[in-house]
Amino acid sequence: MKSPSAMTAIRQAMTAISFLLVLYTAGVVLAGSLFIIRSGEATSFLQSIPQAPRNPWTVFVSCFVLCAGLTWLVLNISRSDKSGVLMLAGFKILLACLIIWNLNLSCRSLLLLVFSDILYTMREFTLKPMVTMGSVLTILYLFCSYEVITPMIPMVSTEAYFNVFEHSTSSLLSFGLSVLESANLLLFIAFMCVFLLDMHQEKQNIEQELNMVHRVNEDLKHYAAMTEQIAETRERKRLAREIHDTLGHALTGIAAGIDATLAIMDKNPEQARNQLHLVRQVVSEGIGDVRASLQKLRPGALEQRGLKGALEKMIGEFESVTGMDIELEYQAESLDFDKYKEDVCFRLVQESVTNARRHGAATKVSVYFAIRDGILIIRVRDNGTGAGTIQYGYGLTQMEESISSIGGRIRFDGSSGFVTEAKIPLGKGEYKDECDPR
16 A cells, blocks of 8 residues: 555654754753853752753753654654564654653653654554554553653653743743644644544445455356356257267168168068168167267266265166166275266276176176275176177277276276276375275
8 A cells, every 4th residue: 555645744744843842842951051050040940940950961962863863763764564663663662752751751742753653654554553552652641741750750840941031031932832742733633534534445445345356256156157057058059969960860760771671571571681780780880979979978976976876876777777686895985086087987887887788798797896005996897708809999998098097007808707997096185094805
């Protein structure tokens, strides 16, 4: 936040008036002391005060040096870090107290300058340090009073030096002092008004920014919802095109082939048989196209039930349709995969079970999931015909590529039935240690 020009101007004016006030008071003390010496009233003056005064020249020079140092710190030193500001604030308070003490507790309004300067330099911080410094300065302002201190520590009142002059001169000097102190107090009040207005404006600006951020968040949420809706619409259109281009085409060909077969079945059975072979080929191609499209989708059961629940649902449905006996042994309860890896594992089991029925004519399948030494093991074994030589078609190739994409390895064995086994290394946070009985 940039320094407000009004506060800067008031602070500079307070600094100048405070400097004049200190020099004016110290000058009157010096002039009064010299007047007493020249007039030969030193003895009577000493008898009228509670203790011997300090050397007036020492008082004047020390006040000038201390006030010059304080003025320089106020106008030239500015630290942005909190510890530096607090340290400088303490040093300024110390200088102000030394000046007030040298002037026998006169010029208390010097603390108002220090207070204003502290508020000015700490306005970007939290409220707590400002309240702490304000409390310290308030206590000092009340404590640095001639009436409070003199019962404990005898001092010479500054008014005594004003009274040594003639009445008209003394009144004029007192009037000058009152003008300087009143001007300092008025500037302090003006500074506090501007400071509070600035704080209020800053609060309003923050509220406006928060409201703007809230509106932007709402707009982003609306935009995200629209984007999601557009994406869903595009996906529906893509699926509709794929179904139209693949499944629709295949079904049309199947219907046409069946009609042709029915037409020639009685007249030429051999030609009808050949026609059915063509229909079967079209069906196989259609199934392949549909499977390729579905591979791109995440099964709804995974979203609703998780990996284990999706596997149980898929196995139950497959058993009810095919009559196969499928056993699931799931020992990976602590598995915590991301969605893509869950998809790969689910598709692996789904494809393996489908192959067991389609290619191996299996009646029994066992599915094994377990975590062993930080590795997820997936094994699907069936009692089908197996394969002496494994030929990599689309399904096996797809499984191998999917497992490889997540850093795993897969092997196939067709020597006794058919076995598909994948080993997937697990990263940190993807599982908790489990004891595997195997």
